[in-house]
Amino acid sequence: TQLLEQSPQFLSIQEGENLTVYCNSSSVFSSLQWYRQEPGEGPVLLVTVVTGGEVKKLKRLTFQFGDARKDSSLHITAAQPGDTGLYLCAGSMTTDSWGKLQFGAGTQVVVTP
Amino acid sequence: DSGVTQTPKHLITATGQRVTLRCSPRSGDLSVYWYQQSLDQGLQFLIQYYNGEERAKGNILERFSAQQFPDLHSELNLSSLELGDSALYFCASSVEGGASVAFFGQGTRLTVV
Numbered sequence: 001t002q003l004l005e006q007s008p009q010f011l012s013i014q015e016g017e018n019l020t021v022y023c024n025s026s027s028v029f030s031s032l033q034w035y036r037q038e039p040g041e042g043p044v045l046l047v048t049v050v051t052g053g054e055v056k057k058l059k060r061l062t063f064q065f066g067d068a069r070k071d072s073s074l075h076i077t078a079a080q081p082g083d084t085g086l087y088l089c090a091g092s093m094t095t096d097s098w099g100k101l102q103f104g105a106g107t108q109v110v111v112t113p
Numbered sequence: 114d115s116g117v118t119q120t121p122k123h124l125i126t127a128t129g130q131r132v133t134l135r136c137s138p139r140s141g142d143l144s145v146y147w148y149q150q151s152l153d154q155g156l157q158f159l160i161q162y163y164n165g166e167e168r169a170k171g172n173i174l175e176r177f178s179a180q181q182f183p184d185l186h187s188e189l190n191l192s193s194l195e196l197g198d199s200a201l202y203f204c205a206s207s208v209e210g211g212a213s214v215a216f217f218g219q220g221t222r223l224t225v226v
Contacts (some may be wrong), residue, residue: 042115044217054205088155
């Protein structure tokens with residue numbers, strides 16, 4: 001059983017459309033990270049959020065951490081084919097070791113031209 | 114390129130065999146983490162080493178072991194392999210043991226036949 005539930009599992013959209021990926025848990029996290037993983041590559045960190053209610057923007061990507069620090073969302077505006085990849089959220093309940101991150105199962109996003 | 118190097122990139126072996134996966138961390142990074150990624154379990158933390166010593170342990174099987182050498186490279190040893198051990202094995206590294214960010218290598222895809 002995953003501590004972090006991601007939805008949807010798969011998302012296929014046309015270039016220019018918007019999309020939102022959700023990451024939910026019943027547990028409280030001290031911080032939450034979002035990664036993107038492309039085929040044949042390791043996950044690459046996109047953002048870290050640490051404060052409840054925090055919103056961070058990275059170009060067309062907007063990340064939000066829930067007020068209670070139990071959930072997060074990733075919103076992509078005007079998606080491009082280069083946004084295609086597996087998006088993973090990962091939560092940390094401690095501050096003493098990065099390795100104790102709990103990863104969600106991921107959302108596979110496919111953006112077609 | 115994250116700067117973390119993993120070898121080999123692909124490995125095919127038979128059940129019951131033993132294999133060694135190698136990881137060279139980024140220059141200057143003291144901490145190495147091993148992760149297993151499978152379709153049904155997602156990314157699972159296995160073990161962390163910091164400056165040659167075991168720092169944290171996750172869901173690592175007794176058939177698996179790891180070590181970090183004086184030059185800071187790390188090896189993950191998998192023995193008595195089973196079909197279910199087929200997965201992507203990632204190494205990540207960070208400067209500190211309690212770092213909030215780490216960088217993943219490209220992974221080793223292990224196939225047990």
